[in-house]
Amino acid sequence: MPQKVTISLIKADVGSLCGHHVVHPKQLEVARKRLEGAKKNGLIIDYYVFNCGDDLELLMTHTKGEGDPEIHGLAWNTFKEVTEKVSKPLKLYAAGQDLLSDTFSGNVKGMGPGVAEMEITERPSEPIVVFAADKTEPGAWNYPLYKIFASPDNTAGLVIDPSMHEGFIFRVMDVVEGKVVDLSCPEELYSLVALLGTTGRYVVERVLRKVDREIAAVATTTRLSLIAGKYVGKDDPALIIRAQHGFPAVGEILAPFAYPHLVAGWMRGSHYGPLMPVSLKHARCTFFDGPPRVVALGFQLTNGELIGLTGSEPADLFDDPAFDVARTIAMQIADYMRRMGEFMPARVGPEELEYTTLPKILVKLKDRFRHV
Ligand code: F6R
Ligand code: MG
Ligand code: MG
Secondary structure, three states: OOOOOEEEEEEOOOEEEEEOOEEOOOHHHHHHHHHHHHHHHHOOEEEEEEEEEEEEEEEEEEEEOOHHHHHHHHHHHHHHHHHHHHEEEEEEEEEEEEOOOOOOOOOOOOOOEEEEEEEEEEEOOOEEEEEEEEOOHHHHHHHHHHHHOOOOOOOOOOOHHHHOOOOOOEEEEEEOOEEEEEEEOOOOEEEEHHOOOOOOOEEEEEEEEEOOEEEEEEEOOOHHHHOOOOOOOOOOOOOEEEEOOOOOOOHHHHHHHHOEEEEOOOHHHOOEEEEEOOHHHHHHHEEEEOOEEEEEEEEEOOEEEEEOOOOOEOOOOOOOOOOOOHHHHHHHHHHHHHHHOOOOOOOOOHHHHHOOOHHHHHHHHHHOOOOO
């Protein structure tokens, strides 16, 4: 009987160098040391620590299943340790930002960090692609996930491969009500798009292959502003997708990112901007605190180990001239959007701005309005 393995990606912004720009190497070092200890004592099988901009990402494999208190505790304590040992002493910006609670109660969900976890039976060959984005929200995955798992224009396998031809089930979460609905595609494709088009409210929690309900993808769904009741930095989502042999091919998974679609986030979490696919080296926001960026890392999961290209380094999938055009278009769009300044639709709508500091400005004008 092949063993089950759980892939857990838990991430948080616990402070960064030069504003909201980039995680400091010492933060990565402390996180690696802690996870190396957990690997040595057998709690986890393997790990990879990386960052996308100011977000520290802990990718771990283990046999404890989803939502395990020990694994979540490990992540929580790692974020705490990084905050206390590096972010605070170095006075990094927004130290401990995403740790919204002082006490850990067994699961980091609802406490600030983003979580994407899948328990799977490892196939004879198990390629996975891990995405992480900075300066945006979970709804940023709606468009690419729709393309990857529901659009025959993007994913040839939906048409050609008999094991994918039946389609996929999307588990869509209403982040306002905290409810989920399963939509089966292609039959319910139009209903799916009806929901996913509203990116600030409906997000994909996971995708299952219809024929056997095997997990194909899982994403973080945290909306920090809804937990904190105010703007505390953008959610900066992550996503894990299984590839090949009955799942979309790696190339089908990456293809939607050749089109830099508009996402909410960017400066002060209040603007629409293009999602720019970048290498790990360029996963650091600059222009107007952006544009929002996404990295894609490729691994082979081998008996729970995260096999990369050189040592433990993964395949840095957007580190490729094939995405140069997307990056150029992204910067053209970024420039175009910025020329609109603070006018909608460059700026997000009032329902999103409610959680920012803008209401404090508006309240000053309230009494000056006269009836006409
Ligand atoms: C977006 C983000 C930044 C900040 C901006 C202002 O998610 O984190 O764009 O909102 O740099 O930051 P403060 O208010 O901390 O000066
Ligand atoms: Mg930050
Ligand atoms: Mg961030």
